[in-house]
Amino acid sequence: MTARRTIGVLGGMGPLATADLYQKIIAATPAQRDQDHLHVIIDADPTVPDRTAALLHGGPDPTPWLVAGARRLAAAGADFIVIPCNTAHAFLGTIRDAVPIPILSMVDETAAALAALLPPGAPAGILATAGTVAVGLYQTALAAVGLDARVPSPEAQTHVDAAIAAVKAGDLSRASTDRALRAAQELVDRGARALVAACTELPLILRPEDVPVPLVDPTAVLAQAAVRVARDARVPLEGGTPHAVRP
Amino acid sequence: MTARRTIGVLGGMGPLATADLYQKIIAATPAQRDQDHLHVIIDADPTVPDRTAALLHGGPDPTPWLVAGARRLAAAGADFIVIPCNTAHAFLGTIRDAVPIPILSMVDETAAALAALLPPGAPAGILATAGTVAVGLYQTALAAVGLDARVPSPEAQTHVDAAIAAVKAGDLSRASTDRALRAAQELVDRGARALVAACTELPLILRPEDVPVPLVDPTAVLAQAAVRVARDARVPLEGGTPHAVRP
Numbered sequence: 001m002t003a004r005r006t007i008g009v010l011g012g013m014g015p016l017a018t019a020d021l022y023q024k025i026i027a028a029t030p031a032q033r034d035q036d037h038l039h040v041i042i043d044a045d046p047t048v049p050d051r052t053a054a055l056l057h058g059g060p061d062p063t064p065w066l067v068a069g070a071r072r073l074a075a076a077g078a079d080f081i082v083i084p085c086n087t088a089h090a091f092l093g094t095i096r097d098a099v100p101i102p103i104l105s106m107v108d109e110t111a112a113a114l115a116a117l118l119p120p121g122a123p124a125g126i127l128a129t130a131g132t133v134a135v136g137l138y139q140t141a142l143a144a145v146g147l148d149a150r151v152p153s154p155e156a157q158t159h160v161d162a163a164i165a166a167v168k169a170g171d172l173s174r175a176s177t178d179r180a181l182r183a184a185q186e187l188v189d190r191g192a193r194a195l196v197a198a199c200t201e202l203p204l205i206l207r208p209e210d211v212p213v214p215l216v217d218p219t220a221v222l223a224q225a226a227v228r229v230a231r232d233a234r235v236p237l238e239g240g241t242p243h244a245v246r247p
Numbered sequence: 248m249t250a251r252r253t254i255g256v257l258g259g260m261g262p263l264a265t266a267d268l269y270q271k272i273i274a275a276t277p278a279q280r281d282q283d284h285l286h287v288i289i290d291a292d293p294t295v296p297d298r299t300a301a302l303l304h305g306g307p308d309p310t311p312w313l314v315a316g317a318r319r320l321a322a323a324g325a326d327f328i329v330i331p332c333n334t335a336h337a338f339l340g341t342i343r344d345a346v347p348i349p350i351l352s353m354v355d356e357t358a359a360a361l362a363a364l365l366p367p368g369a370p371a372g373i374l375a376t377a378g379t380v381a382v383g384l385y386q387t388a389l390a391a392v393g394l395d396a397r398v399p400s401p402e403a404q405t406h407v408d409a410a411i412a413a414v415k416a417g418d419l420s421r422a423s424t425d426r427a428l429r430a431a432q433e434l435v436d437r438g439a440r441a442l443v444a445a446c447t448e449l450p451l452i453l454r455p456e457d458v459p460v461p462l463v464d465p466t467a468v469l470a471q472a473a474v475r476v477a478r479d480a481r482v483p484l485e486g487g488t489p490h491a492v493r494p
Contacts, residue, residue, distance in 0.1 A: 012281065013281055014281040015273045015276075015281070015287070016273055019266055019269050019273060022262075022289075023266045026262045026266060031417065032415075033416065034260055034261040034293045035296075035297070036293070037293035038293070039291065039293065039294065040259070040262070040291045041288075041289065041290050041291070041319075042269075042288065043288050043323065044269075044286065046281045046282055046283070046284035046285070046286065047286065048281070049282075050282070072288075076319045076322065076323045077319065168281055169279045170273075170278065
C-alpha cells in the first residue's frame with residue numbers, strides 16, 4: 001500500500017460544520033472496509049472566539065486558540081491540517097507561521113475549483129459571513145484566478161448572517177434555507193454564474209437543487225483535496241503557499 | 248461558567264460510526280452558538296485491525312493501536328475517553344490500564360439505560376458483531392444489572408454481520424436494513440422486550456420505527472453520558488470501574 005498521510009482537522013467552528021467535513025472526507029475515500037479509510041485527527045474547540053466579531057467589531061482575537069489547536073494536531077501526529085471554517089482563513093498566515101506542518105487553504109482550493117467551472121472573468125456569487133466578506137477573502141482569491149466575485153447587498157447580507165447564526169444554534173429548518181436563498185437569488189439576478197456556499201454552515205441548509213446555478217461547496221472541495229493529499233504521500237504538499245495542492 | 252472537561256473520542260471503527268457519535272454529542276449539547284459546545288478531540292485511526300477477527304479468528308491484536316490512540320488523546324488534552332465501537336470494549340481493561348485518564352464504558356452505560364427501561368429479569372435482544380456476541384460483552388453487562396441478554400441464532404447472526412460489513416463499505420441501503428431486521432424480528436419472536444443496536448454501525452441503518460419494541464442505541468447513550476460528564480467537571484468520573492458515571 002502507498003504511504004499515506006494523517007489528516008488534521010482544526011474544527012469546532014462550528015461543530016456541525018466539522019462533522020460535515022469529516023463525513024465528506026469519509027464519503028470521498030474509496031473504501032470497502034474500515035482499514036481502507038484515512039487516519040483523521042480532529043481538534044474541535046468551539047471556544048475559539050467568534051471570527052467575524054474579531055474582524056469587524058473588536059472582539060477577542062481567535063488566533064491564540066487557532067494556533068494552540070493547530071499545534072495540538074501537529075503534536076498528535078497530523079501530517080497536514082485543514083480548517084472547516086472559511087472566516088478563520090482570515091488568520092491563516094499567522095497559523096501557518098506557527099506550526100511545522102502545511103495547512104491547505106479551503107479558499108484557494110475553492111477558487112481553483114471555480115476556475116475549472118467558469119469561463120475567465122465570469123461573476124461568481126459569494127455567500128459568507130460578514131467577516132469573510134469584509135476582509136475580501138474570496139474577492140482576493142477569485143481575482144487571483146481571473147474571476148469576478150460578487151457579494152450580497154448589505155440588506156441581503158443580514159439574511160445570510162441570520163441563516164448562519166440559526167445553523168450554529170442547531171436550526172436546520174426551511175426558514176433558515178429561505179433566508180439564505182433570498183441572498184442567493186439576489187446574486188443570481190445580478191449575474192452570478194455560480195454560487196459559493198462560503199461559510200461551512202451554509203451547505204447544511206443549502207442544496208444544489210435549491211438554486212438555479214451551480215452551487216460550489218467549499219467543505220466538499222476541501223474534503224476532496226484532503227483525501228487526494230492523504231491517500232498518497234508522494235503528492236506534493238507545501239505549506240504557506242497559495243494553491244498548496246497541485247497533484 | 249462551570250468548568251468543563253474535554254472529550255476524547257477513540258474512533259475510526261468505523262469512521263461513519265465515529266461521525267455519528269460526534270453528531271450525537273453535538274445534538275445532546277444545549278447550545279445557542281459555537282462557544283456553548285464542548286471541546287472534542289477525535290483520533291480516528293481506521294487501520295486498527297479488525298476486532299472480531301482478533302477475537303474469533305486469530306487476527307492481529309488491535310490493542311497496540313487502541314492504546315496508542317488513547318495515549319495520543321490523553322497527550323492532546325482529553326480529560327476522558329469514549330470509544331464508539333462496541334467490539335473494541337473487549338479490550339477495554341488493557342486500554343484503561345495504559346492511559347492516565349478515565350474511559351467511559353459504552354457497554355456499561357447501555358446496560359444501565361436498559362435497567363431503567365425494563366423490569367428486572369426481562370429479556371433484551373442483542374444485535375452485535377460475532378466478536379461482541381462471542382466474548383459475551385452484553386451478556387455479562389446485562390446480567391450485572393439483572394437483565395437477560397438474548398443473542399441471535401447462528402443463522403440470524405450471519406445477517407447481522409453482513410449488514411455491519413455493508414455499512415463499513417458505505418452501503419446504507421434498505422437491503423442492509425432488511426438483513427438486520429431479520430435478526431431483530433427473530434429476537435422479538437423469542438421474547439426480547441427491547442433491542443440493543445450493539446454495533447455502532449447498526450444505528451446508521453436501523454431506526455426505532457423499524458422494530459416493534461424499544462430500540463436502544465448505545466452510541467446515543469454514550470453521547471449523552473459524555474456530554475453529562477463534560478459539561479460539569481464536578482460530576483464524578485472514575486476510570487477503570489464499571490458504571491464509571493453516576494452523577
